[in-house]
Amino acid sequence: MTDTGQNAQALKARLGTLLDELIRHDGFGSLKVEVRLLKRGQKEVIIDCGKQYRYVIDFVPG
DSSP states (O other): OOHHHHHHHHHHHHHHHHHHHHHHSSSOOOOEEEEEEETTTEEEEEEEESEEEEEEEEOOOO
């Protein structure tokens, strides 16, 4: 798997883990996902759930 593929898989795994934690949490929680277009066919994905997790992934415009 390429580095980009690993980044995309890590991103999806983190999203799933955080969502599971929010659902199990006894109280209020929020999850925010922000996607920014970078140069050279890349996107930066920022997950904000108390902490921020940043991923840079490659993409092919569809």
